[in-house]
Amino acid sequence: MSDFLTRFEKSLNGLKRRARHRELVLSGSGLDFSSNDYLAMSQHPKLLAAVTIALAEGVGLGATGSRLLRGHHTEHQVLETQAAQFFGSQAALYFANGFMANYALFTCLPKLGDLVIYDELVHASIHDGMLASKATTRAALHNDLQDFEDKIINARNKGVKGRIWLAIESIYSMDGDMASAANFMRLANKYDAFLVVDEAHATGVWGQGGKGLMAKWEGAENLITIHTCGKALGASGAFICAPQTIYDYMVNFSRPFIFSTAPAPLMAFTVAKSLEILQTEPELSATLKQLIKYASGLFAELGIKPSGTQIQPVIIGDAAKTMQIARQLQQAGFDIRGVRPPTVPDGSSRLRITLTLNVTERDIGDMVSLLKPLWEASHD
Ligand SMILES: Cc1ncc(COP(=O)(O)O)c(C=O)c1O
CATH class of the missing domain: 3.40.640.10 (Type I PLP-dependent aspartate aminotransferase-like (Major domain))
Structure with a gap:
């Protein structure tokens, strides 16, 4: 009865050796630079209010x-x-x-x-x-x-x-x-x-x-x-x-x-x-586009090619290094996640930074200031 799980454990250990092992990390801590809640709609007061009423009125x-x-x-x-x-x-x-x-x-x-x-x-x-x-x-x-x-x-x-x-x-x-x-x-x-x-x-x-x-x-x-x-x-x-x-x-x-x-x-x-x-509220997407423009300028200054959208990859290459930089950013209060193969092609592990209305220009500025030395050290 002892080896039912062995092959699964072997695979997991293989992932660990290659710095590809994934674990669930609770959301909610750190500034949101990783969700897809681009317009902060998940917390929109009008949405929450309408849904609360609907539930009370019996919507299934x-x-x-x-x-x-x-x-x-x-x-x-x-x-x-x-x-x-x-x-x-x-x-x-x-x-x-x-x-x-x-x-x-x-x-x-x-x-x-x-x-x-x-x-x-x-x-x-x-x-x-x-x-x-x-x-x-x-x-x-x-x-x-x-x-x-x-x-x-x-x-x-x-x-x-x-x-x-x-x-x-x-x-x-x-x-x-x-x-x-x-x-x-x-x-x-x-x-x-x-x-x-x-x-x-x-x-x-x-x-x-x-x-x-x-x-x-x-x-x-x-x-x-x-x-x-x-x-x-x-x-x-x-x-x-x-x-x-x-x-x-x-x-x-x-x-x-x-x-x-x-x-x-x-x-x-x-x-x-x-x-x-x-x-x-067309201003929601208009405001996001302003944030994208602002962030693009800052990324360009670091020599990171701006994607022009709310999804900005920062390609580090090595999986372990990527996760280490992500951890450092998280410890400083920025919820930025690393993405590794097989989600992205081999050798292109990256920080996947997203811009949402959950952050301000100031948050973006702080994040990029912290990222700068980590990014520069990553390709020394
Ligand atoms: C391009 C693309 N298509 C489809 C999906 C899946 O959508 P959902 O998260 O609603 O399952 C995702 C989500 O990660 C995606 O990025």
């Missing part, structure tokens, strides 16, 4: 069933209609989180004979969905339009007859850089491809009114976007924004949608309220 906590059974509530329906209107798509299907939305999409829509060409830096949930799909998949170089196009041409030359799917993020979660939305849309149109864009880090912040970088093209037959609700919207869940036919198809064929308890009606209500606040 548990959905009590799958959406296709007794779990489909008014709050889900209202939210999906509101989200489709807000983002500009024909329909929006609400999932419990972004991981599940991506997984559901990629396991359900691309079929045997199709080819999914994905940016090498797309999120783990897209990878896992593709792994469980019968479609063929190919990685393209990060943000390299030419490589995407070469892979399409190559596939057609080799006789691939199925639908081509292009999968990208609009803002990359670990690098904070943007995809060229217009060029990817053009490429998809040129080759009759579906374009799937994970807008997780753009939703609420970027694009007109926080509608994401694909806002201009929402409603197109060959565009599907994923908008998550656990980041700038301060709640949880995710929408697959797509043509009505895709919505109907997923309701009928997507196993994670069908065989799972629906998200809490109270959470659907929360997201709806959050979308409302987003529209009535």
Whole structure:
């Protein structure tokens, strides 16, 4: 009975030897330079007040069933209609989180004979969905339009007859850089491809009114976007924004949608309220953009290339060194986390610094002053 756990312990020890062992650290201590609560929406007084009232008025906590059974509530329906209107798509299907939305999409829509060409830096949930799909998949170089196009041409030359799917993020979660939305849309149109864009880090912040970088093209037959609700919207869940036919198809064929308890009606209500606040308070994203501009100037002075968005990587390279710098910053009161492989490519361990309305320009200035000597010593 003694060696049930041995192989798991061996793997964990292997991670420890390579400075890749992860542990849970409680949030709440230190200034927030690591959350995705970009607009501080999770603590917005109007959101908290509305949700408290809704709960008291009987909006459900548990959905009590799958959406296709007794779990489909008014709050889900209202939210999906509101989200489709807000983002500009024909329909929006609400999932419990972004991981599940991506997984559901990629396991359900691309079929045997199709080819999914994905940016090498797309999120783990897209990878896992593709792994469980019968479609063929190919990685393209990060943000390299030419490589995407070469892979399409190559596939057609080799006789691939199925639908081509292009999968990208609009803002990359670990690098904070943007995809060229217009060029990817053009490429998809040129080759009759579906374009799937994970807008997780753009939703609420970027694009007109926080509608994401694909806002201009929402409603197109060959565009599907994923908008998550656990980041700038301060709640949880995710929408697959797509043509009505895709919505109907997923309701009928997507196993994670069908065989799972629906998200809490109270959470659907929360997201709806959050979308409302987003529209009535455009100053939230405007203020965040000011912070980004301010921080970009400071990072540039240190010789760190500003990403131009609220996600700023500081690439250290070595995993142990990265975690040591993160610890030093945490001890000084700044909640900054290190990110190591396999989340990021080998040799690119980094501090993933995020900017949110939970901090001020002064906090940013203090943080960068402390970072300066650590950053300089890291590449001595
Ligand atoms: C690009 C991207 N897509 C999807 C997800 C998953 O979203 P969620 O946290 O709602 O599961 C994340 C979250 O880390 C992400 O960064």
